[in-house]
């Protein structure tokens with residue numbers, strides 16, 4: 001039986017407000033979020049509860065939350081047509097996450113590669129929040145019964161776990177269609193943008209080397225310089241995608257180029273195949289500067305008015321609560337809590 005709160009197409013996705021937005025965030029997620037507006041009902045969230053699974057300085061967390069909100073709007077997220085808010089302003093996420101802590105199994109969480117990477121060698125010293133991080137992610141999505149989740153490739157394993165949690169909840173309480181089985185949307189030519197210094201590592205805001213990533217706030221000169229210095233190999237670019245196999249750095253730059261141009265890797269190689277990096281890099285820098293320059297400028301403009309950003313997030317959280325509250329009431333009923 002499908003419940004009254006089930007919808008056919010609803011998107012939820014989140015991003016941690018923990019520092020600079022990178023080209024990885026943009027191509028792996030945000031640009032797709034922008035394109036999916038209008039096609040779906042969209043809920044986009046700054047996941048500050050996830051951010052504190054690693055210690056955050058309070059002033060920086062506040063600053064980063066406003067900065068990432070400005071970044072999303074500068075990229076084209078429209079907070080009037082969609083919902084944009086920060087997670088901690090809707091406590092329903094935290095409550096459902098608790099229920100999911102009681103549904104998910106230790107063995108499932110023990111398999112999460114991101115926990116292993118983030119906890120590092122000293123697992124005993126990781127916060128318990130970091131361990132149950134994927135349960136909160138599942139709650140973020142399912143507290144709205146969202147059906148589709150656009151993310152970069154690195155979130156795939158977490159979304160599989162969210163599917164397992166939804167299925168186990170539905171089975172345990174014998175409500176076969178209560179939570180939808182979500183569909184990941186991993187879209188575009190650059191679903192996994194790699195470091196500019198090491199093609200085997202993901203581009204990340206936490207990489208100690210700033211030269212490894214392009215930040216959305218980088219100046220035109222900084223973008224051009226980072227691309228000029230990006231690691232490559234001595235060969236010319238191939239004309240077909242197979243020719244990129246085993247050439248991680250070349251593959252990454254071509255993926256970025258194709259994604260920024262909005263074409264497939266094959267189409268991009270049709271244009272740039274045969275060129276040396278000395279010729280290709282300035283082309284890539286130009287596309288990057290043209291795409292990212294106006295976003296950085298708009299972000300700075302929006303940040304001039306932090307009160308307006310707070311107003312947008314407040315309003316978004318009110319609308320988010322209006323969607324999640326009836327769903328959480330149903331959950332409490334199913335579980336067997338007495339409620340007035």
Ligand code: TYM
Pocket residue numbers: 012013014015016017024025026027028029030047050136137138140141149150151152153154155190191192193194202203204
């Ligand atoms: P976060 O903040 O690490 O990243 C936000 C989004 O950017 C994508 N991304 C990348 N894509 C391609 N290449 C890269 N180098 C790259 N780096 C980041 C991520 O895949 C992500 O889509 N756990 C999530 C946030 C989250 C969430 C959710 C996502 C919390 N709850 C519910 C979806 C649904 C995270 O830490 O993303």
